[in-house]
Amino acid sequence: MEIHIISNGVMTVEELTRKMLTIHENVDYLHIREKTKTVAEINELVSNLLHHGVDRNKIVINDRLDVVLLQNLINLHLPGHSFPIETVKKYAPSLRVGKSVHSLNEAIESEEAGADYLLFGHIFSTDSKANLPPRGVKQLEEICKSVKIPVIAIGGIVPETIKHITNINIGGIAMMSHILASEQPAEALRTIKERLVEEEQDGESL
Numbered sequence: 001m002e003i004h005i006i007s008n009g010v011m012t013v014e015e016l017t018r019k020m021l022t023i024h025e026n027v028d029y030l031h032i033r034e035k036t037k038t039v040a041e042i043n044e045l046v047s048n049l050l051h052h053g054v055d056r057n058k059i060v061i062n063d064r065l066d067v068v069l070l071q072n073l074i075n076l077h078l079p080g081h082s083f084p085i086e087t088v089k090k091y092a093p094s095l096r097v098g099k100s101v102h103s104l105n106e107a108i109e110s111e112e113a114g115a116d117y118l119l120f121g122h123i124f125s126t127d128s129k130a131n132l133p134p135r136g137v138k139q140l141e142e143i144c145k146s147v148k149i150p151v152i153a154i155g156g157i158v159p160e161t162i163k164h165i166t167n168i169n170i171g172g173i174a175m176m177s178h179i180l181a182s183e184q185p186a187e188a189l190r191t192i193k194e195r196l197v198e199e200e201q202d203g204e205s206l
């Protein structure tokens with residue numbers, strides 16, 4: 001099960017660098033999703049991470065194809081308002097391209113368009129999407145059954161909610177606030193991983 005961490009857009013480059021460095025070895029992907037930062041700031045953040053030894057294949061850039069290309073990265077994540085998947089794949093076929101989706105139709109269309117994985121959410125209520133009703137586990141399950149590419153569940157994933165999604169064939173989980181808003185991100189991540197292992201063992205013993 002992949003673990004994706006999504007940056008929350010509220011930290012300075014220095015703070016984000018520090019927090020990401022405490023967790024990078026224990027996650028599969030670090031998404032840089034910084035909608036209000038300049039290209040220079042995003043570029044500086046990526047340079048910091050690479051300089052401190054973060055595996056470049058773990059770094060995912062949200063939306064900014066320019067940063068992916070100039071930093072020689074391989075992972076681009078496309079939000080709904082970004083480039084069409086087909087355009088990116090045509091221009092840069094070697095990139096691994098993820099897409100955020102919010103419905104079954106969007107999931108199927110994105111797979112057909114060539115997405116390598118999907119982020120679907122938000123699954124549970126979360127302050128990160130306040131006042132928006134969660135899409136729930138049932139829709140997540142439906143999407144997982146309808147596409148072949150990995151579906152990563154996002155939104156409201158905390159130790160208490162994990163048990164509701166571990167019996168579904170998800171490709172992984174993505175977390176923003178639970179890890180990066182924490183003063184102790186490494187410990188928060190450790191608890192999540194312990195919970196995943198517990199749920200896996202419970203599933204095996206059923």
Ligand SMILES: Cc1nc(C(=O)O)sc1CCOP(=O)(O)O
Pocket residue numbers: 006100101119120121122123125126127128129154155156157174175176177178
């Ligand atoms: C960044 C993001 N994207 C979502 C989507 O549904 O595409 S939900 C979300 C917020 C992530 O929530 P949390 O802070 O609870 O991990």
